[in-house]
Amino acid sequence: MKLIDTILTDAASIAAIRKDIHAHPELCFQEVRTADVVAQQLTDWGIPIHRGMGTTGVVGIVHGRDGGACGRGIGLRADIDALPMQEFNTFAHASKHQGKMHACGHDGHTAMLLAAAKHFSKHRDFDGTVYLIFQPAEEGGGGAREMIKDGLFDKFPMQAVFGMHNWPGAPVGTFAVSPGPVMASSNEFKITIRGKGSHAALPHNGIDPVPIACQMVQGFQTIITRNKKPVDAGVISVTMIHAGEATNVVPDSCELQGTVRTFSIECST
Numbered sequence: 001m002k003l004i005d006t007i008l009t010d011a012a013s014i015a016a017i018r019k020d021i022h023a024h025p026e027l028c029f030q031e032v033r034t035a036d037v038v039a040q041q042l043t044d045w046g047i048p049i050h051r052g053m054g055t056t057g058v059v060g061i062v063h064g065r066d067g068g069a070c071g072r073g074i075g076l077r078a079d080i081d082a083l084p085m086q087e088f089n090t091f092a093h094a095s096k097h098q099g100k101m102h103a104c105g106h107d108g109h110t111a112m113l114l115a116a117a118k119h120f121s122k123h124r125d126f127d128g129t130v131y132l133i134f135q136p137a138e139e140g141g142g143g144a145r146e147m148i149k150d151g152l153f154d155k156f157p158m159q160a161v162f163g164m165h166n167w168p169g170a171p172v173g174t175f176a177v178s179p180g181p182v183m184a185s186s187n188e189f190k191i192t193i194r195g196k197g198s199h200a201a202l203p204h205n206g207i208d209p210v211p212i213a214c215q216m217v218q219g220f221q222t223i224i225t226r227n228k229k230p231v232d233a234g235v236i237s238v239t240m241i242h243a244g245e246a247t248n249v250v251p252d253s254c255e256l257q258g259t260v261r262t263f264s265i266e267c268s269t
């Protein structure tokens with residue numbers, strides 16, 4: 001991949017921004033500091049901004065050599081939120097916030113779009129307008145939907161929106177593309193199984209929800225192997241199981257949580 005010299009020159013300063021964002025992760029719709037960092041950088045580079053779209057979203061506006069007169073526009077989009085999980089890295093820019101981490105690389109996405117923004121602010125050898133969309137709440141919060149509800153495409157008409165996602169394991173300096181969908185939809189579920197508590201030594205006096213939950217987790221996989229067409233991609237993952245508060249008591253209930261990921265509406269239902 002041929003990289004642009006001016007962006008390479010700014011690589012260290014952009015990396016510093018990424019490390020700063022990584023050290024201060026914020027969850028969906030709480031990205032106040034991150035939005036401040038983005039807004040300040042864009043303003044320093046002479047890029048007009050619009051704030052507060054989708055609660056904490058930021059949009060930068062870069063007109064080309066025609067001042068945007070042609071009416072055409074494209075959007076470049078990056079997500080800015082982090083995940084509710086603990087970071088165990090020990091490098092200097094590890095998360096400073098307990099239980100929050102940029103584990104999905106949105107700090108990198110934000111920094112990359114800022115690098116593009118700085119380049120466009122200096123090199124406007126194009127017609128039309130580039131809208132820089134810094135979207136909150138990608139991790140299950142529907143931040144894109146909320147920005148659209150707030151009039152993103154009404155205020156900033158654009159013919160196309162481009163986004164990307166980092167891909168750990170891909171060779172450095174490469175960019176992967178594929179026809180058709182690449183990133184699946186993600187729908188969360190929570191199932192509560194209600195039984196009847198009892199002493200663990202007298203399980204016949206109760207209804208134990210834990211074995212039922214275990215059977216359900218196993219049964220979910222038959223949806224993938226026996227209810228879905230083999231050519232349709234889909235993944236069901238149970239990622240959390242919560243039950244009980246004491247080792248000698250059969251709990252009243254058991255809760256399962258997880259995600260369903262698909263490439264089509266039909267598979268998701």
